[in-house]
Amino acid sequence: xxxxxxxxxNLSVIIQTAxxxxxxxxxxxxxxxxxxxxxxxxxxxxxxxxxxIKAYFSDAKQKISQSFxxxxxxxxxxxxxxxxxxxxxxxxxxxxxxxxxxxLWLTGEMPSVGELQNPKLSQSSEIYSEDGVLMxxxxxxxxxxxxxxxxLSPFLVKALVATEDxxxxxxxxxxxxxxxxxxxxxxxxxSERGGGSTITQQLAKNLFKTxxxxxxxxxxxxxxxxxxxxFVIKTKEWLTAIKLERYYTKEEIILWxxxxxxxxxxxxxxxxxxxxxxxxxxxxxxxQEAAVLVGMQKATNTYNPxxxxxxxxxxxxxVMSQMxxxxxxxxxxxxxxxxxxxxxxxxxxxxxxxSSNYFKTAVAKALKEWADTxxxxxxxxxxxxxxxxxxxxRMQIYAESSVQEGMRALQKTFDNHWSGKNPWxxxxxxxxxxxxDTVAKRTSYYKALAAKYKNNSDSIWxxxxxxxxxxxVYSRNGSGEEQMTMSAYDSIVYYKRFLQAxxxxxxPFTGHIKAWVGGLDFQYFKYDHVNQGRRxxxxxxxxxxxxxxxxxxxxxxxxxxIKDEPFEIEVExxxxxxxxRPHNADGRFTYTSMSLRRAMARSINSCAAWLTNEVxxxxxxxxxxxxxxxxxxxxxxxxxxxxNDVTLFEMVGSYGCFLNEGIYTQPMLVVEIQDRNGNTxxxxxxxxxQAIRKESAQLMRYMLEGGLEEQGGTSQNLWSFKDLFDGxxxxxxxxxxxxxxxxxxxxxxxxxLTSNLVTGTWVGGDDRSIxxxxxxxxxxxxxxxxxxxxxxxxxxxxxxxxxxxPVPFEKLDPKRITKPFNCTVRYAAVNDSTNADSxxxxxxxxxxxxxxxxxxxxxxxxxx
Numbered sequence: 001x002x003x004x005x006x007x008x009x010n011l012s013v014i015i016q017t018a019x020x021x022x023x024x025x026x027x028x029x030x031x032x033x034x035x036x037x038x039x040x041x042x043x044x045x046x047x048x049x050x051x052x053i054k055a056y057f058s059d060a061k062q063k064i065s066q067s068f069x070x071x072x073x074x075x076x077x078x079x080x081x082x083x084x085x086x087x088x089x090x091x092x093x094x095x096x097x098x099x100x101x102x103x104l105w106l107t108g109e110m111p112s113v114g115e116l117q118n119p120k121l122s123q124s125s126e127i128y129s130e131d132g133v134l135m136x137x138x139x140x141x142x143x144x145x146x147x148x149x150x151x152l153s154p155f156l157v158k159a160l161v162a163t164e165d166x167x168x169x170x171x172x173x174x175x176x177x178x179x180x181x182x183x184x185x186x187x188x189x190x191s192e193r194g195g196g197s198t199i200t201q202q203l204a205k206n207l208f209k210t211x212x213x214x215x216x217x218x219x220x221x222x223x224x225x226x227x228x229x230x231f232v233i234k235t236k237e238w239l240t241a242i243k244l245e246r247y248y249t250k251e252e253i254i255l256w257x258x259x260x261x262x263x264x265x266x267x268x269x270x271x272x273x274x275x276x277x278x279x280x281x282x283x284x285x286x287x288q289e290a291a292v293l294v295g296m297q298k299a300t301n302t303y304n305p306x307x308x309x310x311x312x313x314x315x316x317x318x319v320m321s322q323m324x325x326x327x328x329x330x331x332x333x334x335x336x337x338x339x340x341x342x343x344x345x346x347x348x349x350x351x352x353x354x355s356s357n358y359f360k361t362a363v364a365k366a367l368k369e370w371a372d373t374x375x376x377x378x379x380x381x382x383x384x385x386x387x388x389x390x391x392x393x394r395m396q397i398y399a400e401s402s403v404q405e406g407m408r409a410l411q412k413t414f415d416n417h418w419s420g421k422n423p424w425x426x427x428x429x430x431x432x433x434x435x436x437d438t439v440a441k442r443t444s445y446y447k448a449l450a451a452k453y454k455n456n457s458d459s460i461w462x463x464x465x466x467x468x469x470x471x472x473v474y475s476r477n478g479s480g481e482e483q484m485t486m487s488a489y490d491s492i493v494y495y496k497r498f499l500q501a502x503x504x505x506x507x508p509f510t511g512h513i514k515a516w517v518g519g520l521d522f523q524y525f526k527y528d529h530v531n532q533g534r535r536x537x538x539x540x541x542x543x544x545x546x547x548x549x550x551x552x553x554x555x556x557x558x559x560x561x562i563k564d565e566p567f568e569i570e571v572e573x574x575x576x577x578x579x580x581r582p583h584n585a586d587g588r589f590t591y592t593s594m595s596l597r598r599a600m601a602r603s604i605n606s607c608a609a610w611l612t613n614e615v616x617x618x619x620x621x622x623x624x625x626x627x628x629x630x631x632x633x634x635x636x637x638x639x640x641x642x643x644n645d646v647t648l649f650e651m652v653g654s655y656g657c658f659l660n661e662g663i664y665t666q667p668m669l670v671v672e673i674q675d676r677n678g679n680t681x682x683x684x685x686x687x688x689x690q691a692i693r694k695e696s697a698q699l700m701r702y703m704l705e706g707g708l709e710e711q712g713g714t715s716q717n718l719w720s721f722k723d724l725f726d727g728x729x730x731x732x733x734x735x736x737x738x739x740x741x742x743x744x745x746x747x748x749x750x751x752x753l754t755s756n757l758v759t760g761t762w763v764g765g766d767d768r769s770i771x772x773x774x775x776x777x778x779x780x781x782x783x784x785x786x787x788x789x790x791x792x793x794x795x796x797x798x799x800x801x802x803x804x805x806p807v808p809f810e811k812l813d814p815k816r817i818t819k820p821f822n823c824t825v826r827y828a829a830v831n832d833s834t835n836a837d838s839x840x841x842x843x844x845x846x847x848x849x850x851x852x853x854x855x856x857x858x859x860x861x862x863x864x
Contacts (some may be wrong), residue, residue, distance in 0.1 A: 099235055109220075111208045111240055119207050121145055121259060123269075123384035123676060127360055130512065130671065133393035136360045138380040142349055143268035145259040145384075146282060149251040153285040156270070157254055158328035159294040163319045165199040166326055169250055173200045173241035197237075199257050204240035206260035258282075263293060264300040265348050272349070277305065279345035287329065288337055291319040305342050313342055356396055358518025358528050359669075363389060366669050376682075384676035389669055390512035394801055398794035399503050399515035406787040407501050407520060408477060410763065414499055415476070417777055423497060424769045427744055432769055436493055439767075440464060445488050465489040474498075474524040481524075495524075500766055502529030502648050503787060504667075505759040508656030511665035511686030514757070514804070515791075529762055534631055534645035538740030538780065539603045539714070540749040541642035543655070544624045546600050546703060548615045550819075551623070551662075551696035558597040558703055559823035564590045567610045569637050580637055582609045595823040601706030601713040603739065605641055612640030627691045628654040628664045642740060652760040655751050658704060658736075659758065662697035664689055695817060702812055702821055704736035704753060714739040717781040718752075721789035723796055724806070734806035735792075739785060745778025746771040750785040752792070754806040761787040 035043050100110060111119075124139030146152065161168045167175050175198045197205075223229045244253060263273035270282045270293065278289050285293070295315035296303045305312035317338045323329035364380055367387070371378035378385075414423070424435040440446050446464060453459035468487045473494060475482045486494065498520070505515040518528030527533065549556040566589055568581040582605045589606060599607040612620060617635035624633055631646045633639065653667045666687040673681040692700075707715030715737045718724065724735065740749035746768040752759045763783040765771060772778025795801050812821055 095235075099232070099239060110236060111243075119256070121207070121269075121384070122382040125380045125383060125385035125387060127363060127387045127389060129389060129391050129393040129396070130514075131393055135356050135389070135391065135393065135396075137349065138360075138364060140381040141262075141268040142266050142272050143259070143384075144271050145269055146255060146271050149255045151281070151283045152255065152258065152270070153283050153290055155287045156258070156282065156285050156290040156294070159287070159290045159319050159323055160199070160254065160258070162322040162326045162328050163294050164202070164297065166322075168199055171198060173198060173243075173245040174238050198241060200241040200244050200253055201237045203253060203257045203260060204237045204244060207256065208240060261297060262300055263296055264304045265306060267348070276348050277344055277346065279347040287320065287323075287333070288316060288340060288342070291316045291323070292342055295319045305344055306346065309342065316342065356391075356400070356516075357522035358530065359389075359391060359396065359516040361522070362516055362518070362528065362531060363387060363669050367673070370670075370682075370684075374682075378673075385681070386674040386676075386678070387670060388672040388674070390507075390510075390514065390671055391516065391669070392514045392801070394798055395505060395515045395795060395804070396517075398798070399505060399517045399791055402787055402790035402794060403501050403503055403517045403520070406790050407499060407763070410783060410786075411476065411499055413777060414772065415497070417772060418497075422493075423765070423771070424767065425771075425773070426769070429773050435769065436489070436496065439496065440489060440492055443488070443492070461489075463488070474521055496766065496770065498525075498766070499763060499770075499783075500525065500527075500529055501784075501787065502533065502762045503759065503791065504530045504648055504652050505757060505791070506652050506656060506667050507756060508659040508665060508758050509756065511653075511656075511668045511688075512671075513667050513669050515759075516669070527766070529648065531647055531649040533762075534647055535747045535762065535764060535768075536642050536644065536742040537646050537651060537749055538642040538742040538747060539605075539608075540651060540738050540740030540751050540780075541624075541644075541646070542600060542603065542608045542640055543658070543700060543704065543738055544627065544629075545608055545612050545615065545620055545640035546596055547627070547692060547696065547700055548619045548623045549596065549611055550699055551692040552615055552619055554615055556596060557819035557821065558699055559595045559820040561593045562596060562599050562607045562611065563593045564599070564604050564606050567606050567613070569609075569613060571637055582606060582638070582641065597703045597706045597821070597823065598710050600703050600738075601710035601715075603714045608640045609637065613637060623692070624654070626664070627657050628666070642742065648760045648762050651749075651751060652758050655753065655758045655760070657691045658697050658701045659753060659756070660697070661694040662690055662692040664691040695819070698812060698817065699819065699821060701736055701753070701809065704738060705733050705809065707737050707739070708735055709733060714781055715750075715752075715785065717785050718789055721793050723793040724789065733809050736809070737785075737788070739780035741775065741779040741781075742768075744768075744771050745773075745775060748778060748780035748783030750780050750788050752785075752788040754792070754804070755809055757804055757806075759788055759791060761785070761791075763787070 031043070098104075121143060122141045123143040123145055124137040124141070126137050126144075127135045129135050165175065165178075167177065178198070219229075220232065223232055248256070258270040260269065262268055263270075263276070265276050267273045267276040273293055274280050274282045274285055274289075277293065278285065280289070292305055292312060292315075295312065295318065298315065302308060303312045303315040320329060320334050320337060324331055324334045367378060367380060370376070380387075422431050422435075424432050426432060446460065449460045449463050465487050468485050468490070470483055470485050471491065472481050473484050473486075473491065474480075476498075484494075500519055501517070502519065503515065503517040504513060506513050516530055518530045518532075519525040548554075549560070550558070564584075566581065568579050571578055571580045584605055594602075594604075594607075596607075596611075599611075617637060617639045620639050621633045621635045629646055629650050631644065631650060633644045633646075636643065649667060653664065656667075657664050668684055668686045670684050672683045675681055707713040708718060715735070718735060718737070734754060736753040738751045740751075741747065746764055748763040750761045752761075761784040763780075772783075776782070792806065796805055814822075
């Protein structure tokens with residue numbers, strides 16, 4: 001026992017010594033800090049004053065001690081009470097010191113002066129189009145703060161003060177009367193006494209998240225101690241409230257408070273709440289509406305009018321009765337207003353509300369990549385940024401509606417084409433066995449079932465195929481969504497029968513993307529076919545071959561003659577040597593010579609294959625990369641027929657070279673980023689470089705015009721869109737382009753050009769095995785080109801988009817162009833299909849045409 005006592009005494013001495021040493025070290029640090037702040041001389045003066053104060057209190061203590069009768073029976077109790085009071089005051093001072101400084105990480109951090117003077121709310125970032133239209137928001141907390149107190153309804157302020165803090169204008173952050181009232185309520189059991197938190201304290205809690213901080217450094221050691229932790233948090237809120245009252249006016253505190261609070265239904269701050277529940281602005285809220293929103297602050301979910309109408313109505317009337325109590329509302333008005341129902345006008349916002357979600361997602365991705373590359377901290381969901389993009393809101397709408405309308409019609413054709421059969425088939429049109437089973441096994445639902453039932457196939461497939469439930473699905477007619485009853489397996493079959501699409505439109509001179517449509521509907525199809533999907537481009541890749549021939553060492557011209565005849569070359573595949581013989585779509589060759597312009601306009605595969613071999617596949621790869629294709633390209637003989645996978649995004653950027661004097665301008669989505677105060681964080685400029693010679697670009701644009709001008713050109717289905725060619729300039733060249741179709745018609749492409757716009761469209765199944773069975777339906781001229789035609793028809797009809805109305809291309813000047821470009825031909829192509837199976841691609845068919853001096857064909861002109 002004695003040893004234990006001795007051990008305790010020794011431990012006590014050690015603790016006291018350690019504490020004294022710690023205090024001594026702390027004092028030394030304080031001393032150094034005072035010297036730095038005040039200077040040595042001022043510190044010495046301070047110490048002298050402290051010594052004089054100490055001497056004064058020592059004398060006072062001695063005098064007081066002498067005035068008391070130490071033998072009195074009251075002396076010791078009074079002395080004990082006095083010491084207790086002094087130590088309590090000292091303990092309180094030390095406690096506040098710990099709170100303020102987070103001494104030894106006991107109490108956690110407090111807001112800094114900078115944070116108090118410039119508090120940062122989590123608020124949504126807004127995306128604007130180039131023409132100033134709000135396109136959408138990024139947010140975790142949907143909040144758009146109000147910056148002016150005058151934008152608040154006076155009823156709102158009165159309801160808030162009457163309900164939450166009746167003495168708001170009298171106290172300085174802490175309402176001691178309310179606190180004593182709470183204590184009295186606890187003692188007497190009166191539950192209606194309410195809470196003691198002032199509006200300022202609630203602001204401190206909301207603004208600095210005092211109750212949500214985690215970790216010893218932020219929460220402190222005491223923060224993890226039951227009861228004591230709550231008291232520490234409350235003290236922090238008290239101190240912060242006092243400081244807020246010092247830095248801000250009462251009006252500013254009210255404004256800050258209403259900007260911070262959560263109103264449920266994904267609405268944070270009064271501006272978003274007013275719009276969400278009543279589709280109005282905060283300055284237009286009437287008494288009843290203001291009372292509903294203020295009443296929700298007691299319990300957001302309990303008194304949410306959307307979820308608990310009756311409770312919300314009762315709470316609203318309670319708030320109005322408080323307004324009567326404190327003179328903000330007359331009894332007569334209360335009696336009439338309390339009988340009225342709550343009239344909601346719900347307008348809830350979501351990050352994916354409305355359209356343009358593929359575009360918004362692309363913006364988020366582009367900004368994240370820039371921030372990571374530039375080592376910039378950027379939080380789109382909290383920083384309240386203003387993001388100005390390159391997209392034109394009108395052109396975006398037209399692009400989306402064109403895809404919707406075009407794919408609705410094409411989907412009906414596709415469903416009729418495969419009526420009674422499944423569209424997943426091989427090259428011979430035979431259904432691929434087990435296709436859906438393979439897809440099903442890749443789903444997360446199948447994997448979850450496999451884990452749950454330990455790979456018991458009977459149980460897994462039972463739940464996959466037999467258990468049906470109601471679900472909302474994307475409508476087959478493209479009119480939104482509809483509810484259907486189906487199993488998980490049924491839904492896979494349902495969705496795999498859809499054709500997908502992508503469209504992107506860009507100004508080739510600025511690189512500004514004017515429209516971006518990544519798919520049919522972002523809610524149901526998250527995959528973006530503009531920048532995520534890599535597919536074989538088919539004949540749309542041929543212009544890179546012709547560019548290589550014209551701009552490269554071969555120095556050819558649009559009039560260079562090339563012969564449509566069989567071509568073959570020995571290739572090596574998986575160590576085995578084979579002979580590659582590309583064919584035209586109908587299996588025939590004309591054995592006639594024609595210009596490069598006509599060969600490309602007809603999209604003749606035999607000519608493109610020969611030309612690829614002539615200039616060299618490596619050279620084609622070089623030019624494609626130089627012109628903006630960043631996807632890996634294999635230098636194989638079939639490269640000129642589009643056997644490598646690329647993105648629609650890359651293709652549009654590359655085709656821009658043909659309009660922009662050979663200069664590649666990288667497509668861009670964002671022009672400028674501003675912070676929440678309107679200060680510019682960064683402005684963006686596209687990357688540019690001279691990819692090909694100016695003359696070569698002009699000649700290639702002229703070559704692409706041949707798709708409509710040459711007899712049987714593959715772009716002539718565009719003539720079916722009468723709106724594009726009406727008027728006095730009907731026969732002037734205003735469009736250029738190139739179609740593309742890959743193996744089994746799995747991918748349909750069209751690259752359309754006007755004088756200042758490049759637009760790319762793609763159509764195909766999610767899987768390459770989902771396709772049309774014939775070129776009559778599945779070629780790019782029948783699938784992708786109509787989307788471009790619809791889009792340009794809408795742009796032309798909008799007078800506000802006159803800047804992007806097609807005008808005739810600038811004619812080539814023979815005096816400035818060093819190469820011949822006016823040439824004649826004899827035969828025309830009618831198909832544009834390529835067989836891009838591995839390194840092998842099949843060709844387009846040919847048909848005789850009239851002489852080039854005959855009139856331009858009308859909408860019935862042949863070609864795809």
